[in-house]
Amino acid sequence: MTRESSSSAPSKEERKSSHGFRREVRYGIHLLRKNPIVLLGSIVALGSIVLSLSSGLVVDQNSWKTTHIALRLCWNNPIVNWNLRNVYDCAGPTTYTLGTDNYGRDVFRMIILAIPLDLRISLEIVLSAVLIGTVFGGIAAYAGGTLDELILRLTDIFLAIPSLLLAIVLATILGRTLENLTLSVLITWWPTYVRLMRSQVLTEKEKPYVEALRAVGAGRFRILFRHIVPNSIYPILVQGTLDIGSVILTFSALTFIGFSPSPLIPELGNLVNQGIEFVFTAPWLIIFPGLTIFIVSLGFNLLGDGIRDIFDPRLRR
Amino acid sequence: MAVMSRALVTKDAVLEVKDLRVDFHTYAGDVKALNGVELTVKRGEILGLVGESGCGKSVTALSIVGLLPQNAEVVSGEILLEGRDLLRLTKEEMRLARLGEIAIVFQDPATYLNPVINIGAQITEILTSDRRRFQVELVSAGLKDFEGRVQGKPLSPALEKEGRRLRSITPSSRMRRGEVKRLAKLLALSYLRMVKLPDAARVFKMYPFELSGGMRQRAIIAMALARRPKLLLADEITTALDVTVQAQILRLLKELKEKIDASVVLITHDLAVVAELCDRAAVMYAGNIVEVAEVKELFANPLHPYTKGLLEAIPRPDSRSELKSIAGSVPDLLFPPTGCRFHPRCPFAFDRCPKVAPPLVEVSPGHLVACLLYGG
Numbered sequence: 304m305t306r307e308s309s310s311s312a313p314s315k316e317e318r319k320s321s322h323g324f325r326r327e328v329r330y331g332i333h334l335l336r337k338n339p340i341v342l343l344g345s346i347v348a349l350g351s352i353v354l355s356l357s358s359g360l361v362v363d364q365n366s367w368k369t370t371h372i373a374l375r376l377c378w379n380n381p382i383v384n385w386n387l388r389n390v391y392d393c394a395g396p397t398t399y400t401l402g403t404d405n406y407g408r409d410v411f412r413m414i415i416l417a418i419p420l421d422l423r424i425s426l427e428i429v430l431s432a433v434l435i436g437t438v439f440g441g442i443a444a445y446a447g448g449t450l451d452e453l454i455l456r457l458t459d460i461f462l463a464i465p466s467l468l469l470a471i472v473l474a475t476i477l478g479r480t481l482e483n484l485t486l487s488v489l490i491t492w493w494p495t496y497v498r499l500m501r502s503q504v505l506t507e508k509e510k511p512y513v514e515a516l517r518a519v520g521a522g523r524f525r526i527l528f529r530h531i532v533p534n535s536i537y538p539i540l541v542q543g544t545l546d547i548g549s550v551i552l553t554f555s556a557l558t559f560i561g562f563s564p565s566p567l568i569p570e571l572g573n574l575v576n577q578g579i580e581f582v583f584t585a586p587w588l589i590i591f592p593g594l595t596i597f598i599v600s601l602g603f604n605l606l607g608d609g610i611r612d613i614f615d616p617r618l619r620r
Numbered sequence: 621m622a623v624m625s626r627a628l629v630t631k632d633a634v635l636e637v638k639d640l641r642v643d644f645h646t647y648a649g650d651v652k653a654l655n656g657v658e659l660t661v662k663r664g665e666i667l668g669l670v671g672e673s674g675c676g677k678s679v680t681a682l683s684i685v686g687l688l689p690q691n692a693e694v695v696s697g698e699i700l701l702e703g704r705d706l707l708r709l710t711k712e713e714m715r716l717a718r719l720g721e722i723a724i725v726f727q728d729p730a731t732y733l734n735p736v737i738n739i740g741a742q743i744t745e746i747l748t749s750d751r752r753r754f755q756v757e758l759v760s761a762g763l764k765d766f767e768g769r770v771q772g773k774p775l776s777p778a779l780e781k782e783g784r785r786l787r788s789i790t791p792s793s794r795m796r797r798g799e800v801k802r803l804a805k806l807l808a809l810s811y812l813r814m815v816k817l818p819d820a821a822r823v824f825k826m827y828p829f830e831l832s833g834g835m836r837q838r839a840i841i842a843m844a845l846a847r848r849p850k851l852l853l854a855d856e857i858t859t860a861l862d863v864t865v866q867a868q869i870l871r872l873l874k875e876l877k878e879k880i881d882a883s884v885v886l887i888t889h890d891l892a893v894v895a896e897l898c899d900r901a902a903v904m905y906a907g908n909i910v911e912v913a914e915v916k917e918l919f920a921n922p923l924h925p926y927t928k929g930l931l932e933a934i935p936r937p938d939s940r941s942e943l944k945s946i947a948g949s950v951p952d953l954l955f956p957p958t959g960c961r962f963h964p965r966c967p968f969a970f971d972r973c974p975k976v977a978p979p980l981v982e983v984s985p986g987h988l989v990a991c992l993l994y995g996g
Contacts, residue, residue, distance in 0.1 A: 511726065519718060
């Protein structure tokens with residue numbers, strides 16, 4: 304009797320886990336375990352997302368607006384000794400972990416505020432690009448003919464111009480606000496997604512199940528958006544995750560070269576830009592924001608790699 | 621309403637294909653794939669369409685459902701589904717016809733299901749994509765005649781329980797989304813049971829890659845049935861399956877035909893299947909129907925030299941003589957033979973054969989043949 308019960312128990316368990324969401328999650332965890340670097344990336348990426356969601360609890364959202372001239376460019380963290388001649392020691396009892404900047408603001412807090420800002424902008428850009436890419440790329444490939452040609456040539460035009468240059472020009476024309484900067488990066492960013500989606504849909508739409516769908520009298524929009532798109536969206540999602548890091552890089556490059564609407568704004572590129580004047584007197588101003596850019600974008604790149612492994616059917620099972 | 625009109629039409633033929641000519645435009649020239657196909661499918665019968673690879677069986681099926689590839693052109697002909705010419709329909713009308721009147725099941729079950737959606741969602745999508753039809757279907761599911769057609773048993777106990785609600789639904793009544801979903805699931809499950817899928821509730825949640833070939837083909841047949849077609853085209857549905865599963869699927873098809881009251885065109889190159897399952901058979905060669913007859917008549921008394929050749933080419937366990945085969949090979953349809961397309965391979969060919977294309981003539985009641993040896 305005991306034998307019977309022990310043999311039936313695992314089969315029930317197996318049955319439960321044999322399909323659906325739980326199995327996918329398990330497979331994902333298995334892949335992450337196999338590849339510790341990806342795990343590291345996921346931790347960094349998830350960490351920065353959690354930080355973004357909770358930064359309001361850690362740091363006052365408006366603290367970047369207040370300046371303390373008396374505390375400018377000081378360092379009193381005993382762990383690091385910069386061995387520089389002109390480092391001020393901060394007056395008062397508070398320890399500034401990463402020192403203060405030219406406006407007397409805590410650099411650590413500025414970074415904590417900057418991560419959510421950069422991440423939000425990056426997500427806005429990537430999600431819009433994914434959406435535009437899915438819709439226009441899908442329609443171009445599925446409709447074919449003149450519409451396809453039109454959409455393709457449009458992406459060609461945008462891809463022919465160096466993207467950073469285009470973004471600079473657009474930002475100059477539109478005016479220096481964060482929204483306009485976001486828009487100009489988006490305008491340089493969407494064409495790759497359209498092309499990626501188009502190529503995916505082109506291969507997908509020739510598959511027999513699409514013919515079967517037409518044979519059961521399914522309409523064009525249903526076939527494209529309910530059946531073909533879910534089958535071809537994975538590479539776009541992978542590209543999107545990889546690009547979250549790249550967009551942060553591009554965006555902070557723009558603010559680094561001076562497109563920030565205000566020097567005070569806690570944005571990673573802008574923080575580096577503000578620190579560049581004081582490379583020799585207060586190196587922490589560029590080292591720590593720069594390191595943050597590096598770590599966050601690397602984290603999302605690694606996460607993207609991991610997601611690709613999970614979604615790539617060739618690597619499955 | 622759809623259910624009613626079907627009962628009222630008494631005309632004998634469900635489908636009539638008249639002088640259908642289809643060309644494929646290729647870089648090498650025009651391939652004349654169909655060369656005046658004549659075909660009639662009677663109500664409630666299983667018609668076997670036999671012929672070797674490339675003779676135009678699948679092209680015939682695809683032209684009926686209007687899914688010919690881009691480079692194909694219907695040169696002439698009529699395809700009448702209950703008197704309505706499918707070739708004259710607009711794209712949208714054709715789409716609706718595919719949704720509700722003609723169903724096709726293809727050869728390879730592995731690739732004809734959407735890999736990322738589970739079976740249940742795929743079948744309920746078919747059921748609910750036309751809300752009005754769905755409600756008609758529900759009404760009939762609640763009524764006795766529908767149940768009667770499923771061998772006197774209620775379609776499913778769960779649906780029986782819903783009977784009261786179902787009887788109050790009319791084609792135009794408004795239903796809430798949750799209710800549509802719930803009832804669609806019940807109906808879908810009943811179709812999955814109808815094709816004898818074991819543990820339908822579990823299959824409902826499974827993805828195509830988790831099913832075996834036979835199960836997939838059953839699921840696809842369930843999806844075809846769910847549309848209650850008047851005409852079901854089965855395009856070599858058992859070719860990709862192993863022999864035991866083939867037999868099961870074919871038997872299932874025969875049973876289901878009775879239940880759903882549809883006519884079936886069974887496309888195959890297996891004469892044994894035709895002998896076993898079909899009421900009548902049509903033999904195709906190089907884009908022509910060369911012989912049509914009741915199955916018994918066809919096997920007992922084949923008239924066309926090609927049919928004779930085919931039947932002689934079946935190996936028999938009791939025979940000791942060498943297996944006969946048809947001399948020559950299938951013609952290149954880029955440059956088809958003139959006159960009768962079979963004449964270069966025909967042992968009985970005479971001087972008129974290369975000159976005159978033989979029409980399909982009735983030599984005895986119900987037995988049609990396209991050969992100059994029998995007049996025409």
